[in-house]
Amino acid sequence: MILSLIVAADENNGIGINGNQPAFISADLKRFKSITQGNTIVMGRKTFEALPKGALPNRRNIVLTRQHDFRADHCEVIHSPGEIDNICQPGEKVFVIGGGEIYRHFLTRAGHIYQTLIHHTFSEIDTWFPEISEEEWTVEGREGPFRDVKSGYSFSYIDWVRI
Ligand SMILES: NC(=O)c1ccc[n+]([C@@H]2O[C@H](COP(=O)([O-])OP(=O)(O)OC[C@H]3O[C@@H](n4cnc5c(N)ncnc54)[C@H](OP(=O)(O)O)[C@@H]3O)[C@@H](O)[C@H]2O)c1
Numbered sequence: 001m002i003l004s005l006i007v008a009a010d011e012n013n014g015i016g017i018n019g020n021q022p023a024f025i026s027a028d029l030k031r032f033k034s035i036t037q038g039n040t041i042v043m044g045r046k047t048f049e050a051l052p053k054g055a056l057p058n059r060r061n062i063v064l065t066r067q068h069d070f071r072a073d074h075c076e077v078i079h080s081p082g083e084i085d086n087i088c089q090p091g092e093k094v095f096v097i098g099g100g101e102i103y104r105h106f107l108t109r110a111g112h113i114y115q116t117l118i119h120h121t122f123s124e125i126d127t128w129f130p131e132i133s134e135e136e137w138t139v140e141g142r143e144g145p146f147r148d149v150k151s152g153y154s155f156s157y158i159d160w161v162r163i
Helices: 026-036 045-050 079-089 100-109
Strands: 001-011 012-014 042-046 060-064 075-078 093-096 110-119 135-147 154-162
Touching: 001 012, 001 026, 001 100, 001 135, 001 154, 012 100, 026 110, 042 045, 042 100, 045 060, 060 100, 079 100
Parallel strands: 001 093, 001 110, 042 060, 042 093, 060 075
Antiparallel strands: 110 154, 135 154
16 A cells, blocks of 8 residues: 555645535645545545535445444545555555545655645644654655636645655
């Protein structure tokens, strides 16, 4: 299993407000799709519930919940982070797509972080990405800043790899 995290965060690592993402940037959504398509995604139950159409197509969807009776169409359900090792194959590309609780479970195990940094500080943030320690992670690639005309936000793509 090749484990990566993929996230869109603001300047303070803010990733969520009241169950939703603080901003949607269409170029970033396209990038998310191209990186994750054909691969496996892992998400917390709350992030799953926030997906407007349920499971994301053309990807193996895995949802983490403590509820033993939880079922969702086109999803596999796991009940602890460690279960991922039992159901994913060596070499399988697995992307942790959020939210805050789930990123914290998998950060120490991931080798790569695909970070979209939104150059803004949102108010009312209630969910954060964990701190990326520069003692453990280094920037492998950086693109941007770009500007999203629709939302007005500028953003950069930062690829981190574990040192
Ligand atoms: N900006 C981004 O890139 C991004 C990406 C994804 C999500 N988000 C945002 O993040 C927010 C949601 O994040 P969140 O932290 O509140 O929730 P979350 O991480 O999506 O899901 C939390 C849920 O996961 C399950 N869970 C957590 N730890 C577990 C464990 N050890 N074993 C089994 N199940 C476990 C529990 O589900 P049960 O309660 O069912 O037991 C828990 O309530 C939303 O605002 C969303 O929009 C942002």
